[in-house]
Amino acid sequence: MLPDVPPTGKDVKIALVSVVCIRGGKLYHEHIYWDQASVLVQVGLLDPKFVPGPFKQKGLKRLPVYGAETAQKVLDEESLASNELLSQWKPANGSNGKS
Numbered sequence: 001m002l003p004d005v006p007p008t009g010k011d012v013k014i015a016l017v018s019v020v021c022i023r024g025g026k027l028y029h030e031h032i033y034w035d036q037a038s039v040l041v042q043v044g045l046l047d048p049k050f051v052p053g054p055f056k057q058k059g060l061k062r063l064p065v066y067g068a069e070t071a072q073k074v075l076d077e078e079s080l081a082s083n084e085l086l087s088q089w090k091p092a093n094g095s096n097g098k099s
Contacts, residue, residue: 001039012042013071041067 001014014034021028040046048063072079083089 001034001036002043002045005043005045008043010043012039013068014039015071015074035070037063037065038067038070041065 017033019031019033021030037046041048046063046065048065051060051063069080073082081091
């Protein structure tokens with residue numbers, strides 16, 4: 001998943017999506033998708049608090065990425081509030097913001 005990156009020994013949680021096509025009873029093609037940014041955060045290669053200068057000047061305070069929380073949200077949708085990456089997010093009246 002991370003070519004040329006030496007092993008870190010860290011546990012990494014990843015949500016994967018695999019799209020598989022079978023023709024004639026045989027694997028024809030396969031596409032595997034994952035959130036590489038969340039993997040980079042978990043192994044320490046990407047710091048969400050490091051915002052490049054031009055974006056920082058425009059008011060961006062944090063990169064819109066998380067670590068293992070993204071995989072946890074797939075396993076348990078109630079594990080954390082949705083839309084937390086949106087700085088202007090305000091839950092509807094009476095809502096706790098989860099879903």
